[in-house]
Amino acid sequence: MHLHKYEKYWLGLGIIGLIAFLLILGFGAFYLGTHPQSHGELIDPENLEMNEAFHEENLGLTKVDEGRYVLNVVASAFNYNLGTDESGAPISHIEIPAGSKVLVQATSPDVVHGLNFAGTNINMMVEPGYVSALEVQLDNPGEYTLVCNEYCGVGHHMMFGTMEVVE
Amino acid sequence: METATAPAKQSNVFRNKGTMELRLSKNERRLVMSYMYVAFISLFIGGLMGLLQVLVRSGNFELPWGINYYTILTVHGVILGLVLTTFFIIGFQNALMGKTVGYSKKQLNWAWIGFAVMTIGMIIAAITILVGKANVLYTFYAPLQAHPAFYIGITLVVVGSWINAFVNFRQFYMWKKKHPDEKSPLLAFMVVINMLMWLIATLGVATAMLVQFIPWSLGYKNTINVLLSRTLFWYFGHPLVYFWLLPAYMAWYAIIPKIIGGKIFSDTLARFSFILFLFFSIPVGLHHQLTEPGLDSTWKFIQVILTFMVVIPSLMTAFSMFATFEITGRKKGYGGLFGWLKHLPWSDVRFLAPFIGMLAFIPGGAGGIVNASYQINTLVHNTIWVTGHFHLTAATTVVLTFFGIAYWLIPHLTGRKLTKSVNRLGIIQTILWTVGMLIMSISMHIQGLIGGPRRSAYSDYGGTAQATEWGAYQMAQAVGGTILFIAIVLMVYIFVKMIFFSPKGEEEFPIAQEEDNAEPTPRWTENWKLWIAITLVLILFAYTVPIMDVIQNAPPGSAPFDWPIGNS
Amino acid sequence: MNTEKRKQLKSSQESEPNLKGTLISVSVLGVVILVTWFGVLMLYLSR
Numbered sequence: 001m002h003l004h005k006y007e008k009y010w011l012g013l014g015i016i017g018l019i020a021f022l023l024i025l026g027f028g029a030f031y032l033g034t035h036p037q038s039h040g041e042l043i044d045p046e047n048l049e050m051n052e053a054f055h056e057e058n059l060g061l062t063k064v065d066e067g068r069y070v071l072n073v074v075a076s077a078f079n080y081n082l083g084t085d086e087s088g089a090p091i092s093h094i095e096i097p098a099g100s101k102v103l104v105q106a107t108s109p110d111v112v113h114g115l116n117f118a119g120t121n122i123n124m125m126v127e128p129g130y131v132s133a134l135e136v137q138l139d140n141p142g143e144y145t146l147v148c149n150e151y152c153g154v155g156h157h158m159m160f161g162t163m164e165v166v167e
Numbered sequence: 168m169e170t171a172t173a174p175a176k177q178s179n180v181f182r183n184k185g186t187m188e189l190r191l192s193k194n195e196r197r198l199v200m201s202y203m204y205v206a207f208i209s210l211f212i213g214g215l216m217g218l219l220q221v222l223v224r225s226g227n228f229e230l231p232w233g234i235n236y237y238t239i240l241t242v243h244g245v246i247l248g249l250v251l252t253t254f255f256i257i258g259f260q261n262a263l264m265g266k267t268v269g270y271s272k273k274q275l276n277w278a279w280i281g282f283a284v285m286t287i288g289m290i291i292a293a294i295t296i297l298v299g300k301a302n303v304l305y306t307f308y309a310p311l312q313a314h315p316a317f318y319i320g321i322t323l324v325v326v327g328s329w330i331n332a333f334v335n336f337r338q339f340y341m342w343k344k345k346h347p348d349e350k351s352p353l354l355a356f357m358v359v360i361n362m363l364m365w366l367i368a369t370l371g372v373a374t375a376m377l378v379q380f381i382p383w384s385l386g387y388k389n390t391i392n393v394l395l396s397r398t399l400f401w402y403f404g405h406p407l408v409y410f411w412l413l414p415a416y417m418a419w420y421a422i423i424p425k426i427i428g429g430k431i432f433s434d435t436l437a438r439f440s441f442i443l444f445l446f447f448s449i450p451v452g453l454h455h456q457l458t459e460p461g462l463d464s465t466w467k468f469i470q471v472i473l474t475f476m477v478v479i480p481s482l483m484t485a486f487s488m489f490a491t492f493e494i495t496g497r498k499k500g501y502g503g504l505f506g507w508l509k510h511l512p513w514s515d516v517r518f519l520a521p522f523i524g525m526l527a528f529i530p531g532g533a534g535g536i537v538n539a540s541y542q543i544n545t546l547v548h549n550t551i552w553v554t555g556h557f558h559l560t561a562a563t564t565v566v567l568t569f570f571g572i573a574y575w576l577i578p579h580l581t582g583r584k585l586t587k588s589v590n591r592l593g594i595i596q597t598i599l600w601t602v603g604m605l606i607m608s609i610s611m612h613i614q615g616l617i618g619g620p621r622r623s624a625y626s627d628y629g630g631t632a633q634a635t636e637w638g639a640y641q642m643a644q645a646v647g648g649t650i651l652f653i654a655i656v657l658m659v660y661i662f663v664k665m666i667f668f669s670p671k672g673e674e675e676f677p678i679a680q681e682e683d684n685a686e687p688t689p690r691w692t693e694n695w696k697l698w699i700a701i702t703l704v705l706i707l708f709a710y711t712v713p714i715m716d717v718i719q720n721a722p723p724g725s726a727p728f729d730w731p732i733g734n735s
Numbered sequence: 736m737n738t739e740k741r742k743q744l745k746s747s748q749e750s751e752p753n754l755k756g757t758l759i760s761v762s763v764l765g766v767v768i769l770v771t772w773f774g775v776l777m778l779y780l781s782r
Contacts, residue, residue, distance in 0.1 A: 038464035118618025129722025130460035149549035149620035153731025157626035
């Protein structure tokens with residue numbers, strides 16, 4: 001198979017470029033540990049209580065250490081359960097100090113959902129049977145909308161909340 | 168007789184021979200036209216749904232008669248992503264096969280059976296969606312449960328396409344048997360590659376349908392393995408997009424050169440890029456599932472590497488296209504670095520529409536590499552960036568190329584001429600499409616980068632500042648989408664005009680030839696057994712461990728959920 | 736005749752067509768890919 005000289009240059013550079021992309025991604029993933037969530041912990045979708053994180057009293061944001069938080073969420077059609085406040089009303093807004101590390105854990109008792117704090121790197125699929133988990137450092141102050149970004153039914157677009165990263 | 172002059176038996180190259188072109192019989196023309204009717208009716212319905220979607224998402228319009236947004240969205244995705252594409256492609260490919268290798272009477276009968284099965288399946292699925300019993304979008308993710316008729320209808324469409332695939336294989340095999348020392352016609356070779364890929368890929372979705380969805384939706388099985396169904400879907404879902412793209416590449420490699428008055432740049436290279444597409448289109452589906460909890464990160468990364476491999480044949484294609492333009496231009500006496508651009512037939516819609524399709528693939532391809540980039544996918548996953556991406560690749564690159572094909576194919580089939588006025592309308596159509604898509608796609612890309620979700624009806628998300636910002640981009644999408652709908656109406660008008668009102672005549676079926684002194688094509692290009700074996704080995708490598716893992720380490724299965732889609 | 740044709744074939748393969756415009760065009764394409772990819776990478780890292 002005859003290749004034109006320039007085509008050899010082009011394909012050579014193209015392949016080198018692709019390898020460079022892969023090396024950068026691989027370095028980020030396997031050296032720095034920034035994988036997309038690939039957790040694999042199982043849970044019975046009809047018995048979420050089997051995992052302590054999803055007991056009613058453990059839902060929502062909990063401070064576990066200085067600058068470290070855990071956010072447990074049950075995503076169901078068509079609501080994010082972020083726990084309740086002192087008066088027993090459901091929480092839909094959380095606040096986290098900038099620079100904190102937050103571990104988000106989520107699962108679903110019904111269908112597949114998305115969990116995306118728009119504008120942050122917290123973006124996961126939430127599937128029945130699995131615990132989705134991702135740890136992210138939040139440095140940029142601002143208000144971020146929590147949206148379901150995987151179709152879950154006719155009320156899909158009504159599933160939301162907010163997170164404020166405060167200075 | 169011919170073998171006496173050419174002792175080619177031992178040679179490792181094929182004899183160069185101008186491809187013999189056949190005439191399409193009346194029945195063959197009718198078959199291809201039947202596919203085209205379904206495709207263009209789908210275009211109109213799907214386009215209308217698209218218009219309604221962008222209007223709803225602008226926040227200033229509500230659907231009448233209690234029609235659900237997600238019904239509209241399901242119709243849009245299924246009818247454009249699955250029906251328009253599949254019918255246009257199989258119709259076009261059947262025309263190519265008729266033109267290059269021909270049909271026997273029996274083969275043509277089977278091709279009609281394939282069409283009938285596909286059409287029946289399509290109608291069953293369409294009715295189920297339209298009555299609101301299948302608001303599951305075209306990905307039908309479990310455990311959302313549609314009415315069983317939806318799954319059965321889609322399965323029939325796939326089965327019908329298989330019948331067609333086997334007819335194409337048989338045609339090709341019989342031709343090879345009759346012409347043992349000749350290389351196959353390039354376009355027939357490409358059709359066989361595309362249908363092979365389609366056959367192997369659809370085994371995934373067919374398995375999901377027959378083993379999981381249909382028994383589960385009929386109540387014979389209580390639960391479903393959600394992750395397995397998703398993995399089988401995406402095993403099919405990525406090669407699906409290459410199944411759309413390869414017919415466009417067929418036109419770019421082997422038809423556009425003829426339209427611009429040139430020759431095929433390299434027959435061998437074109438075949439080689441198609442072989443690479445066969446290898447690397449399928450073992451890459453996990454890059455659609457990068458943010459899913461149940462899959463192993465190492466295997467995700469391995470499939471990301473394989474995904475990057477499939478970029479290479481597209482890099483080859485880009486070079487071939489520019490080279491075809493430049494060589495043709497220089498031969499016509501246009502010198503300089505870019506003087507050759509001047510010779511291109513800009514006022515010929517058969518060229519202009521596919522050319523804009525090619526340009527759209529530059530940002531489309533670049534965005535695709537971003538999507539597949541492992542952790543970076545987190546930034547764009549399920550945002551409306553993705554919707555913007557495939558409206559560049561599928562709805563511009565592929566669709567504008569298909570329109571470019573339709574301008575000569577339909578008059579050729581109906582025995583009419585492509586007139587100057589249709590050509591002019593076509594150019595207006597192409598410009599409208601380009602402008603509408605630029606507005607819509609760019610605003611989708613930006614809105615996605617700032618977090619706007621895809622697949623969502625209008626919502627102010629509790630009135631956050633972000634949602635307000637998204638609203639502005641959704642307004643822009645409404646403007647772009649409206650222009651696109653006008654372009655679709657114009658295209659349907661052109662379609663009708665070409666069939667019924669253009670003057671009778673003979674329109675050319677443009678198939679490019681090689682240079683007289685072109686390098687002969689090596690015999691290894693048709694080592695079919697090896698190509699299939701490599702394809703299967705790559706699939707087994709990429710999928711065996713992930714699928715075993717999904718089955719062996721499965722959570723309790725999911726019961727069906729029909730109430731979230733309003734189907735209880 | 737035969738050798739002449741072969742010569743012609745050989746020379747046509749040796750003197751490759753001038754594809755400078757093609758090389759520049761695909762280079763532009765390569766730059767688009769690089770800019771897009773690194774742009775999105777930077778955005779990812781900044782979040």
